[in-house]
Amino acid sequence: MLGKKKNRPFVSVVVVAAGNASRMDGIDKQLVEIDGMPVVIRSILAFEHSNKVDEIIVVTKKESIPELNRQVREFFANKVKFIVAGGRTRQESVFCGVNCIDDRCKYIAIHDGARPLVLTGAIDACIEDAMVYGAALLGVKVKDTIKAIDKERFVEKTIDRENLFIAQTPQIFEISLYKQAMQQADENGTDFTDDCQLVESIGHKVYVSHGHYNNIKITTPDDISYAQALLEQMEDGI
Template sequence: MMIGKKKKRPFVSAIIVAAGNASRMDGIDKQLVEISGMPVVIRSVLAFEHSNKVDEIIVVTKKESIPELNRQVREFFANKVKFIVAGGKTRQESVFCGVNCVDDRCEYVAIHDGARPLVLTGAVDACIDDAVEHGCALLGVKVKETIKAVDEERFVEKTIDRENLFIAQTPQIFEIALYRRAMEHADSTGADYTDDCQLVESIGQKVYVSRGHYNNIKITTPDDISYAQALLEQMEDRI
């Protein structure tokens, strides 16, 4: 037996999902809007580009956005981007398009919303480590606010204990064989999920919650753009 032999690092493929229709963005393509001179989706890509634990990146976007994203990937030296592919009609279909493009060596797949440009590379790395230990993991943060359950007339029925409540973020990272089993199950049942953890939970898999950070917001409305800009400036001031 060899003593002290270093365990081989698993091959990790990152899928950046940027194929949404941005229905709440007043016609603005949130993936291409710039924050401090860099497009939102490129900021998301670079968080994985800079990780020593990520081997390749696949970007899933709208068909008409592929030429522009190709140009931006070259401009910002995102050298790990292997493919930029068109997504499907739903988020789940878009993720599946990305998964079908991963390298044959892929052991873990990290799925991230392109509209979360402030994710930290350190958080990505920690989530990968947790996924390797537990089979799958997602970034999450504890709920801060008091949560109320209401009835159909909007009267409070009860106050929910927030001690064990977490806000799900991305990336969400899975052992690739596990994720493919969940894909097959969804295909066979006709289920369509907007959350990848929910997809694997549907086949009975538990998902570990890795420590996220509150700045890892998802840009959903125009107001979020200015908020993300302010958060980025705060983050840069601390460096």
């Protein structure tokens, strides 16, 4: 077992929790509790419990750092190495985290702190896929019928959903590939809201690993009660 651990690649995780909560009516969605545990802590612990993850960097708002430090200690998130302030955009915040990772890192996993129900098993599978393809993300097939509309809100066409997937996180990349994409984005002055899009911009394909529909992103106050209900179902094995 010890030899196996030594031989596997070093995996760093950046948990992004620096959003401005513009759709949360002033509620800090990262620190709000679901079943007695803050959202961002639930996200962190999913990676804490993975045998494939070596370190976690958390990026948050500067004013949230003291409270998050306290919570990390309270919930024994021992793989958290740094909690740092983010930037003006999501991309800048991710880069702040990437700049703090260990020099031994071979793969970087980037996760939205507002996705507290991600499963450790799905994380592990996504890491394995990233090791094969260089880049991978969790995703689920679109269930609903998708319509493209014109400026007057009339339907122009119905889009075939067979090959449509909803992108989730984590999104995981070979570190040299990701840093190459970071450098190009910096040189071109481009700013992406999705890390796969960043890597796609340098021509690299990203593999879609099997996600799960419970891996929701908390965006509005209604999502908090929905996440609570999903968590209860997961705990009951429904």
